[in-house]
Amino acid sequence: MWRSCSQNGAKTFPVTGTLRARSGALSRAAIPKYARPVHGKTTAPPWRPASTLDEWVAKEARPISLRQLMVFGRSLTEARLLSSANYVRIELPTRLAHRIRDMQTLPYVVVTNPHISLVYELYYKAFETLRRVREIKTLEDNDRFCKKISETLQEHLTVIPRLAMGVLECRDLMNPEDMDKFMNTILRSRISRRVIAEQHLALTETFSSPWHFPDASSSLETEFVGEVFLKCNAREVVQRCFSEVIALASTTSPPNTQFPELKLEGHLDATFPYILSHLEYIIGELLRNSIQAIVEKQGKGGLKGKPPPIEVTVCEASQHVIIRVSDQGGGIPRDILPYLWAFSKGPRSHQRLENLHQVPKMAATLQEVRVTDLPKPHEIAQKEVAIHDSSLSTLSSRPPNLRLGMGLPLSRVYAEYWAGSLNMHSLEGFGVDAFLQISKLGNKNEQLTMRASMDAV
Structure with a gap:
């Protein structure tokens, strides 16, 4: 943990046991320029007392399931809405505190990276803001709280690209497996915070809407409970996403x-x-x-005539739905395969870093890679049933041919969050089979790192 070095309580630069144990052997040439003092200063986050953070790290996060979100939100009363607000009021700073502590246990030379330092500051700002919110007793209190949540969600849209750039720049300063573990923990926690925050915002919107009341004529309550879509159909989602991706690819491919x-x-x-x-x-x-993969294989002359179709098979079992995506695009290149799920390593790390500099914000949603003149998915998907707009919907888009190297590892984080899985099988020279398994019943708790887990890193 970062603590003052002085005996009298005077504020000095932060140090960690990790720093003393690891960076002592580093020569000045081995330390990145951003970590070297300039006029007596570095880019490290400022010193802060540890006692307040210790209190919040001692708290356990309380995981939720999709079923709990559905049951709680279906019979929405003022008392339940205020109960939801107070759950979020405690849960957000608790989960932020664990991730701040994770970052504090990183080697000091990593934390001084300007990108990771910025994320640390964003997290600490949000933690300090949210932990000071008093018990929410009225709808007016809840409205003010929702405003703070929305502002925080928008500020944190820079987190994913900043983390990715920081991890790539520090790839030689930490064990790659430890760095990927850190990244997975941070991203999974980020998803969890956005889920509970977006769900509460959606429930607040629902409670304030005319169709919430029993005599309303809308059928929306049978389709959505907050952000949870009760009747996700794999066929509809696949068809919609396929149309989006084809339109996207057509903007950068030869005529x-x-x-x-x-x-x-x-x-x-x-x-x-x-x-x-x-x-x-x-x-x-x-x-x-x-x-x-198919377009690139076609461009290299590996395909003659009409390209083979992408086959998607949906399999429904008693507790799971499995979606298999199969292509004949030639398989995953041998030099990339070992780094398929890695955030910090790979043969194209330098290009990924350059591309990430062109993405100031990223929320990891399909909307970010959408062709702007296409209808939004919810406009064509839900049979004229409106969907709650979230803070993830209006984002700066990235160029469609800009590869960040984060799609698969981030997709696995999403899949595993609700106790699912994502696996790939590559047949070199032929194609790839991807298997996505989803819990059908919605009764699996979110998969969280319950306490700060990076002490051994």
Whole structure:
């Protein structure tokens, strides 16, 4: 932990046991320029007392499941809304405190990276703001709290690209496995905070809307509970994402490019509760990788005539829905395969870093790679049923051909968050099979790192 070095309580630069144990052997040449003092200063976050943070790190996060979100939100009363607000009021700073502590246990030379330092400051600012919110007793209190949540969500849209750049710049300063563990923990916690924050914002919007009351004529309550879409249908999501990705690819491909068709098979009527933006992101990334592989193979002369279709098979079991995405794009290159799920290593790290500098904000949703003149997914998907707009919907988009190298590892984080899984099988020279498993019942708790877990890193 970062603590003052002085005996009298005077504030000095922060130090960590990790720093003393690890960086002592580093020569000045081995320390990045950003970590070297300039006129007596570094980019390290400022000193802060540890006692307040210690109190919050001692608290356990209370995990939730999709079913709990659904049951709680269906019978929405003022008392339940205020109960939700107070749950979020405690849960957000608790989860932030654990992640701040994770960053404090990193080597000092890593924390001084300007990108990671910025994320640390954003987290600490949010922690200090949210921990000071008093018990929410009225709807007016809740409205003020929701405003703070919304502002925080918007400020934190810079977190993913900043973290990714920081991890890539520090890839030689930490063990790659430890760095990936840190990144997975941070991203999974980020998803968890956005889920509970967005859910409460959506419930507040629902409570304030005319159709919330029993005599309203809307059927929205049968489709959505907050951000949870009760009847996610894999076929509809796949078709919608496929159209989006094809339109995206057509903007950067030569005019004579032939794109593969979509072949859907299996249990196409299967439905399950899920957060739609999560599923869209995963499916969108899988389809985008498959289409890009086929287009590149076609450009190299590896395909003659009409390209083979992308086959998507939906399998419904008693407790799971499994979605398989198969392509014949030639498989994953051998030099990339060992780093498929890595954030910090790989043969194209320098190019990824350059590309990330062009993405100031990123919320990891399908909306970020959308062609602007296409209809939004919810405009064509939910049979004229409106969807709650979240703070993830209006984002700065990145160029469609800009590769960040984060799609698959981030998709796996999303899949595993609700106790699912994502696996890839590559047949070199032929193609790839991706298997996405989703809990069908919505009764699996979010998968969290309950206490600060980076002490051994």
